[in-house]
Amino acid sequence: xxxxxxxxxxxxxxxxxxxxxxxxxxxxxxxxxxxxxxxxxxxxxxxxxxxxxxxxxxxxxxxxxxxxxxxxxxxxxxxxxxxxxxxxxxxxxxxxxxxxxxxxxxxxxxxxxxxxxxxxxxxxxxxxxxxxxxxxxxxxxxxxxxxxxxxxxxxxxxxxxxxxxxxxx
Amino acid sequence: xxxxxxxxxxxxxxxxxxxxxxxxxxxxxxxxxxxxxxxxxxxxxxxxxxxxxxxxxxxxxxxxxxxxxxxxxxxxxxxxxxxxxxxxxxxxxxxxxxxxxxxxxxxxxxxxxxxxxxxxxxxxxxxxxxxxxxxxxxxxxxxxxxxxxxxxxxxxxxxxxxxxxxxxxxxxxxxxxxxxxxxxxxxxxxxxxxxxx
Numbered sequence: 001x002x003x004x005x006x007x008x009x010x011x012x013x014x015x016x017x018x019x020x021x022x023x024x025x026x027x028x029x030x031x032x033x034x035x036x037x038x039x040x041x042x043x044x045x046x047x048x049x050x051x052x053x054x055x056x057x058x059x060x061x062x063x064x065x066x067x068x069x070x071x072x073x074x075x076x077x078x079x080x081x082x083x084x085x086x087x088x089x090x091x092x093x094x095x096x097x098x099x100x101x102x103x104x105x106x107x108x109x110x111x112x113x114x115x116x117x118x119x120x121x122x123x124x125x126x127x128x129x130x131x132x133x134x135x136x137x138x139x140x141x142x143x144x145x146x147x148x149x150x151x152x153x154x155x156x157x158x159x160x161x162x163x164x165x166x167x168x169x
Numbered sequence: 170x171x172x173x174x175x176x177x178x179x180x181x182x183x184x185x186x187x188x189x190x191x192x193x194x195x196x197x198x199x200x201x202x203x204x205x206x207x208x209x210x211x212x213x214x215x216x217x218x219x220x221x222x223x224x225x226x227x228x229x230x231x232x233x234x235x236x237x238x239x240x241x242x243x244x245x246x247x248x249x250x251x252x253x254x255x256x257x258x259x260x261x262x263x264x265x266x267x268x269x270x271x272x273x274x275x276x277x278x279x280x281x282x283x284x285x286x287x288x289x290x291x292x293x294x295x296x297x298x299x300x301x302x303x304x305x306x307x308x309x310x311x312x313x314x315x316x317x318x319x320x321x322x323x324x325x326x327x328x329x330x331x332x333x334x335x336x337x338x339x340x341x342x343x344x345x346x347x348x349x350x351x352x353x354x355x356x357x358x359x360x361x362x363x364x365x366x
């Protein structure tokens with residue numbers, strides 16, 4: 001894993017964000033956690049759309065950030081999806097890794113979220129949208145959520161743009 | 170629909186195993202990786218490893234695991250334009266593993282990018298063409314690959330006199346468009362494109 005080197009354009013993409021807190025959306029966090037437990041999960045089940053190189057890149061990207069952030073909604077979704085893919089000791093490892101990963105959990109009361117946002121993108125994404133600020137970078141592969149966060153002037157990287165660079169490099 | 174026991178089992182290479190099953194009246198050719206066979210039958214293999222029956226048992230176990238999937242796949246694939254007929258109403262299906270369809274994600278992305286740039290918009294330079302979304306549909310038989318790119322569009326300005334009257338070109342606005350391509354997960358065939366918001 002250590003021999004893998006991030007392509008220059010990917011490093012450049014994240015350079016301006018190093019001091020920010022990193023918030024990983026559900027699918028991306030799931031990739032990071034499950035692939036660490038069992039690399040053969042990549043390309044199957046919940047991770048059917050990813051390649052192992054995506055995991056390696058994500059792993060190295062995350063190492064550049066010291067402050068991580070998550071939400072109870074993201075953790076719940078990751079546990080739900082991950083439990084379908086791994087069982088027994090691997091499932092226990094998933095919880096261990098999530099415990100280690102989950103730096104400060106933050107959430108926002110539903111009562112302060114806009115009804116429009118809730119009905120459009122649901123609870124988990126509305127909370128993400130509300131938590132994203134000038135000091136936070138969101139990595140997601142949900143095009144719609146990326147658009148919403150970017151339109152509010154906050155920092156977001158669509159993980160598919162990273163994949164695009166990896167494919168071209 | 171009844172699915173027969175595997176017939177004509179052959180090893181295409183060290184990694185690939187081919188076999189045929191009858192699904193109702195239809196003969197289906199299946200290609201799987203040896204790893205998938207081993208994975209599906211690890212318990213059975215533990216008993217039979219030393220008795221020379223490993224290979225046959227592995228294939229039978231995989232075939233019975235795949236029965237439902239084969240039926241569904243045939244029904245869906247037959248509805249697709251250009252399903253690959255291989256004679257006698259047979260249909261070739263490649264299943265590279267038990268859980269993942271034939272085309273790997275990166276293969277599907279590369280294929281979709283080639284189609285959008287070279288076949289769908291050969292005369293247009295797609296500005297800032299980027300991969301935006303990758304999904305495998307719920308049935309597991311189509312990759313849905315979304316790209317975004319910028320396009321310029323001429324707009325009509327109604328509050329001002331005709332631009333043409335001043336010899337000026339109509340003003341343009343730049344907007345990002347998103348196109349979702351459907352790629353057959355087993356065949357790699359282009360199945361359609363839709364514009365999404």
